[in-house]
Amino acid sequence: MKRAPLIDGLQYANWSEKIFRQLREGNVDAVHVTITYHETFRETVLQIEKWNRWFEQYPNLIFQGRTASDIEKAQKEGRTAIFFGSQNPSCMEDDIGLIEILHTLGMRFMQLTYNNQSLLASGCYETEDTGLTRMGREVVTEMNRVGMVVDMSHSGERSTLHAIEHSSRPIAITHANPHAWHHALRNKSDTVLKALGETGGMLGFSVYPHHLRDGSKCTLQSFCDMIVRTADLMGHGNIGIGTDLCQDQPDSIVEWMRVGRWTKSIDYGEGSAANPGFPPMPEWFNDNRDFKTIESGLCAAGLDKAGIEGVMGGNWHRFFAKSFGPAAGGSESHVRAAE
């Protein structure tokens, strides 16, 4: 690999040629993109069809990523590898067989919940947290078998701890920050972060303003100091970036994300009646050309070269390599799988 890879652990942009070109200008080698929230399986397939057309239209900018080796390929060919993920299990409906189908179609991450109770576990906005349900345990086992990462970014504390414990392979929280740094419902307790790090799991640091101390006014220094402290808590190999960049999305989309088809009322989620839309981004991160700003912030915060390379993509790269292939064995804990 000619240089350390640059990988973003989650984006949900309103994709366009402009953004694909910005990915290239920013030297982003790989990005995990959300392709679905509350969509049914058939609707999710329509999203994949849309991506297939983009892959056909912009072959010099992007291609579909399936294995960690696609990151080397991306670097070699000067393109960005796009890895699919879902923020909610709606895409698998109530059919465990769809896990393998979605994996074959390229899905590499699936959140077990999105804020609410799902068939599988509890979201972080529920007052009661069931932990993993009967079906949730079966689905985690199946995700482990085929090589789809369990993502607990929007899940409740108990469900997240259950998933870490039940999963035979390391899980991820692709986009969130430590609760100790900013007290948002979506941010994660030190208990969760420690358990995640101890099992080889990954945290992707979010720059979505509702997850940041001081919101849109959060300073780069505060963000980077938090990353250095979290490295000490979780281990330097278990952290990366997961910007949660929702570039160019209209506010109708944040409403779909929050409300889906589960309520006839408005749910403001992390926003409020006074501030219902997407919040303005911090001035130091607006699009894919700004990763180098974070990189220099980490340097200023005192992280060494190896640490910076790990956060900016090296750690995601190693995690992808052990996560996306079929499990080497069925029942052992935290199996390291070949791709």
Add this chain to the structure above:
Amino acid sequence: MKRAPLIDGLQYANWSEKIFRQLREGNVDAVHVTITYHETFRETVLQIEKWNRWFEQYPNLIFQGRTASDIEKAQKEGRTAIFFGSQNPSCMEDDIGLIEILHTLGMRFMQLTYNNQSLLASGCYETEDTGLTRMGREVVTEMNRVGMVVDMSHSGERSTLHAIEHSSRPIAITHANPHAWHHALRNKSDTVLKALGETGGMLGFSVYPHHLRDGSKCTLQSFCDMIVRTADLMGHGNIGIGTDLCQDQPDSIVEWMRVGRWTKSIDYGEGSAANPGFPPMPEWFNDNRDFKTIESGLCAAGLDKAGIEGVMGGNWHRFFAKSFGPAAGGSESHVRAAE
């Protein structure tokens, strides 16, 4: 390759461990299996889920075939490669984007029609044959692009000739016989067979009794003499076997094949009110252990070793190799694609 491959160009059995074991006893290296007729996309995915469970349950007997190199793999590992196909375009609904999705899920053959008019072309039971429709031409181009074989086994003459002409890659008639040998609506004229052979296409000879001279009483000699004559008509490299074996299926299945959801009446297709079910197989071919009987019949009919090896699988093998990968170029005629 240790020996010439043995490949069946079409089966629609009521699959079970028993039949998977017979595939191995018969040394069948690869088989194109029908997974869907009138099923919607979602129902087709349920069929793939069912196959995924069989692949998981019987890994020592079968695995999913995706490229021609899986035939070498099958021989090396003593297993049978299963290639998916559809007998009707219901699986793609009215959505051309589903072609690539189905290809990603392993679909390698799709018939443009099953007896009736479809959105794409006319079936062989229609009195009016539209040829390829507007959508039919677009879909053939898309199938050419991704590497899915156009199969015209149940299509009308004009539609078939249109497909041969419009397709930039060779097409197939996976299971039928020459009309000159047995005057069934499903069998193909010399005009079609010649055009098929001249463009590098393939005919798979069927042992389904309604396609045989004298039906269930057809002799092996008559069948093999017909193959030798067809080799002379089409070229020795353009023919193979496509048994259309429907082993262990209940008669309710042949009704589903014929009637689907397109009529509230009964349509007897190739059968009749007096003979509505599956016809008894000819005594010389009952299951996958009987290919060697066909092989000795071909020898007795005077076909040489190379000719026999071509019919029994060598020709399908070469056809698979040029058919299942993405097109090397878009618009040239009969592009030879690398896999």
